Amino acid sequence: MSMSGKSFRVLGERTARKDGLARVRGLERYASDYYLRNMLHARVLKSPYPHARVRSIDVSEAEGLGATVITFRDIPRVRFCPRLVSTPEATYKDWLVLTDRPLYVGEPIAAVAAESEEEAQRALESIRVEYEVLEPILDPLDSMRPGGPQLHETILLGDEEVRVEGNLACRLEVAEGDVEKGFGEADVVLEREYRTSRRYHSQLEVKSALVNPEPDGGVSIWCTTQTIHNTRLLIHEIFGIPTSRIRVYRLPLGGSFGSSIHTNLVVPIAVALALKAGRPVKLAYTREEDMHDHSSYQMIFRLKLGAKRDGRLTAGELDMVMDIGAHQVQAYPLLGCVVGWWVSLYKLPSKRYRGRAIYTNKVPSCAMRGYGNPQTTWMVESMVDELAEAVGMDPLEFRLKNYVGKGDIFWGQGPTVKSVIESCGVEEILRRGAELIGWDKRPKPGEQRGRYRRGIGLGRGFHTSSAGAAVPGTVVDYSGAILKVNEDGTIDYITAMVDQGGGSLEAHAKIIAEELGVPLEVVNIVAADTQTTLYDVCTHASRGVYAGGGAALRAAREVKGKLLELAARVLDAYPHALEIRPDEELGQGIIYARGVEGKEITIGDLTTMARHKNWGTIASAVSFRPGSCPPHFTAFFAEVEVDTSTGRVRPVRVVAGADIGTVINPDLAEGQIHGGFAMGWGLAVLEDTPYDPETGDLLCRGYITDYKVPTAADMPDVEDFKVFFVETHEPTGPFGAKGLGEAAKNPAAAAVANAISNALGVRFYELPITPDRILKALREKG
């Protein structure tokens, strides 16, 4: 049952995911599981320096060994942005596939393809490069200072060349209301600096691509990607191959978390090699190469908030500098989203924001599950706790007083994407969560003395479901769905949307089954590629269920209309008086006239009849743009234990509540929250990729031995992790559903950080909160 009083047949049921069988049998094939006869193996030559110029490059020996070799000279010198989600006027382009001016350790200079990986490696090692080593800059604040090394002289904004000053990649300023007056009215004003870390996605599957050159000059591509259509568009943009001859297959992804929203560099490199060699080429990164390929955005915030004694916020000011590494993937849209995340948590009558994205000689940053929202939420939720304490209010009541909820204007996706919130379960999440964790019994900050100290913390947040809006804006967001009814009553569902693992396509199948009144088993998610699907922008922004499901629902409605229309002819009834019910025994849907016996026909029989009578295929093709991007809400209550002699933190209990509208896949939805917490835990206490100032390389040199992510042993017991959903109904979502993937993580780190502060009576302004930082803080506190 949903809040709207509607009960569902398939939605909300625990069902076995369709791809589960292949996955438990080891038969699911991910990009690197594809092989072609006659394929060559590729390796990439990467810059050993964080900043250099290639003076000369000699590949003759490698070619002499029989390898196919490419350098920057072999690839059209097209400057591009690997992420094609924004419209041209909001897209900065500063990438080349292979470069002669490397800007980070690991930037590709050249690539080879040979008969085996070993031969490829030998060929790679025989390439002679002479570098002019340039001074690198690793700190974003240093990078902004005049007179230092410059990474890019000019870059493109759309097609227009723009000069880069002071390594400032892009900037955004937004203000609303009278901020000075707002702070003047406040009884308490706090101002703090917060720093987050540079994390690595550590998705289990490393980046890989297999490319087959086709006889017509086109290419077929099996690669790690969250978007097959944007991959195709980019390959077209760089190589000029007609779009219709670029075939990118939709494959399962071994996790991604944002690291394949943009087209991974392995794809154009493998395309260039395959075109030159005239043979299939496979390029799969090693884990160490993968770690030199992408990272999250590191943010340095300066936040100021004012509140009245009654707890009402009056004004806010935020200055954000983010380290984006050597190239822009989506820094500019992120500047807009960060202000969106910030102002959509709590009502600020007046606010001012300045965001700046800065180049450094580090691995390029890209979205990582939450797209800046986890960092922003940690900052806000940390200060909200402090403000509540300053005005003597319960932090939970403080949140209830100020949160942005139903009826409020929402600009989660940035200042250009505004809408009104139509569904919101925040209050219920907070009240129920508080009860389950025992909020009233939490310790007073700093009152404990023993070696082990426990604390309870709260983090509250949201994420947008898709980047849809009432107006076009600067973000592309639409999906496509094709449905075909087969002669045995089964349904083919064809979509370009990639499932990152969360079960989006499973949800689509359920939505289709629900709408059509057929058993879930008959909805078949068919293998698909760019040539056989309608455009889908990308699986990101928690849009899988909401936007992709929206397209699936509309396609199902159309097919249903056609089925009823044809059945009406056959049954001599009126289409609007017909309904469809599933017949589990027959394993298909039956169309029937209510209350009239004998007036019924199975979908299979109807479709077969349509074939014999030459009525044509019962099918639909729908392209759907969501008209808003409603927030889905979550809160985490975490209890932690800090060992004050080692500084180690352990999660004791977690309670998480979520409002995702109608719940479609209950166990997968819970799974999103479990995984979100683990990733939030990593952000809070574990993960960072510091650089070696001597070499300019990652300190861990890409070895995940030194990049700890949470293990099973680090997480609380099953029964100490409670997840609940408060069901609301989102009127714009398919059957009332919203997204989940990112809010499942966003406030988790904040809850952990607040719990640590609650245990110790000390606040931390830099992530991760490592044992060293805890011990230092305890020493300073005395």
Place this chain on the structure above:
Amino acid sequence: MRIEFTLNGRRRRVDVEPNQLLLNLLRDELGLTGAKYGCGIGVCGACTVLLDGEPVLSCLILAVEVDGKTVETIEGLGEGGRLDPLQEAFIETGAIQCGFCTPGFIMAAKALLEENPEPTEREIREYLKGNLCRCTGYVNIVKAVKLAAERAKYLT
């Protein structure tokens, strides 16, 4: 070099390079891509297979080392077309998200349940801590292993 071993119940004779890794033999030569490359240095567990019943990381083992031995991979699990209770439990509890870690987890859990048919939750977590999963937060995976253990108890 020629080696002979039992792979998922069948005798196999293959020629291998002296420096060839078991993981690469399975994936590149024998078409068994269930074992995954996740790190190549023994950190992630995605390449876990059973060697004479013991869980090993196939990215750290040379193919020549399996000469005369028995190797079981995820593809060989389950009998007579039926799923192993672990495989069933993974599907039922929602323990699979992207599924990339799943074969490694199932093989490691298989070894655990052989060794210790009634593990406590902490024992499960300790045993599986060499297998990384970035999607599930491990909750449903632990649930799946518990469920499979429960069921096996009923069976015996």
